[in-house]
Amino acid sequence: MNLQRQNYNTWACSIRNVLYKFGFGVVWEMQGVGDVKSFIKEFKQRLIDCFKQDWHSALESHDFYNVYSHFNHSLVRSPYLSLLNNISVRRVFARFRIGMSALKFHYLQYRPVIHDRGINCPFCNDTPETEVHFLLTCQKYKALRDELIPSKYYRQPSMFKF
Known part of the structure; x- marks a missing residue:
């Protein structure tokens, strides 16, 4: 003292x-x-x-957590993460949901000048690149989506389905 x-x-x-x-x-x-x-x-x-x-x-x-805040409202580990036994898949999934994936819009969102202007999907003309667009509507990933995600989630996509 x-x-x-x-x-x-x-x-x-x-x-x-x-x-x-x-x-x-x-x-x-x-x-x-x-x-x-x-x-x-x-x-x-x-x-x-x-x-x-x-x-x-x-x-x-923070806009960075916009999507994350839609499906995580508590500090408890999300039950679906326990279902993913492959640690690499679990890591990719967790990084995607908190906006830290290798996707361009996740990487650039931490650069204020670029983030303010918005980031368009590199495959879809003038369509903003977002998590919902990437997973549920981008035509570049249609074949993967058809193979991996039940169609009820991407037919008439919404934040609720996301």
């Missing part, structure tokens, strides 16, 4: 900052927590709650 008062940046300063950030500044000021078990339980719950709030806020405020 003496070093902190002299404006030295120590690990203790990081602890102080975390305590204040999450509403436990009194713990720093009093240099004690009282009932340790109760404090740890309450502090852990506060960290979890704040993380969940930040997670939901990020989903709502």
Whole structure:
């Protein structure tokens, strides 16, 4: 505390900052927590709650997570991922759903100048490249779609079917 008062940046300063950030500044000021078990339980719950709030806020405020937010509303592992036994397929699927695949529009969405103008599908004239377009409507992938996806999902495509 003496070093902190002299404006030295120590690990203790990081602890102080975390305590204040999450509403436990009194713990720093009093240099004690009282009932340790109760404090740890309450502090852990506060960290979890704040993380969940930040997670939901990020989903709502960033276009990058637009598609992901349509089918994932909690921090629980999606059950369908457990059904994919091949780790390579699971990795590709997970990366696609969070917008981090090798697709051009995923790669370029992190470049603000390009993202603001939109990205067209390289195979379809003047059609915006999106996850829904890529999976359900792009003619370039029709043969794969016919082979791998039941037609009820791409016949009259919608976000719900996606």
